[in-house]
Amino acid sequence: MTVLTWSDDRVEQLKKLWESGLSASQIAAELGNVTRNAVIGKVHRLGLSGRAKSPASAAPRPRKARPAQHMMRVARPVSRGNTALAHAFEVELEADPIAFDNVVPISQRLSLLELNEATCHWPIGDPASAEFFFCGGKALSSLPYCAHHSRIAYQPAGDRRRQPPKPAR
DNA sequence: CCCTGATTCGC
DNA sequence: GCGAATCAGG
Numbered sequence: 001m002t003v004l005t006w007s008d009d010r011v012e013q014l015k016k017l018w019e020s021g022l023s024a025s026q027i028a029a030e031l032g033n034v035t036r037n038a039v040i041g042k043v044h045r046l047g048l049s050g051r052a053k054s055p056a057s058a059a060p061r062p063r064k065a066r067p068a069q070h071m072m073r074v075a076r077p078v079s080r081g082n083t084a085l086a087h088a089f090e091v092e093l094e095a096d097p098i099a100f101d102n103v104v105p106i107s108q109r110l111s112l113l114e115l116n117e118a119t120c121h122w123p124i125g126d127p128a129s130a131e132f133f134f135c136g137g138k139a140l141s142s143l144p145y146c147a148h149h150s151r152i153a154y155q156p157a158g159d160r161r162r163q164p165p166k167p168a169r
Numbered sequence: 170c171c172c173t174g175a176t177t178c179g180c
Numbered sequence: 181g182c183g184a185a186t187c188a189g190g
Contacts, residue, residue, distance in 0.1 A: 004182090005181085005182085006181090006182090034183090035183070035184080037183055037184060037185080038182075038183050038184090039183095040183090041181090041182065041183050041184090042181090042182080042183085045181070045182080
């Protein structure tokens, strides 16, 4: 049942994952049966190429000059990732507890028992602390995290990296 | 060298 | 329309 075309289903998933910030190769692995090139190609055809793109990619090509492409930089929080686990390995930075996670609205914060499939499971803070809570944001379908934390959670795709067949041409 | 996205172009 | 090949940058 190999699908040769992009079903609405897969396109939808593609959009969701792409907009959540996953890399093309990650999305490709997620969807299966497609290469990252296919994903990128589709993304462009859909016209949702630019998000917080890396300025690097916008480069002058010798083949066909491309007009201006505005580079945008997105400010990154100094602290990223699972701060809960971070505490286990490094001394707390009391001077700088300000991370993106602290921006999670209090009204949205959830305890363990309040989590469900529709809420973001991203742990925030020290699990041993009373301050500990889960993000609780709106989880992406089929993912345990909100768009922001999916981006972080899926960051390392160290394995499952496909090697494109490169004989000769 | 690993990765990233962007673009081109034959199919 | 599709995506491999290629490119260019981090």
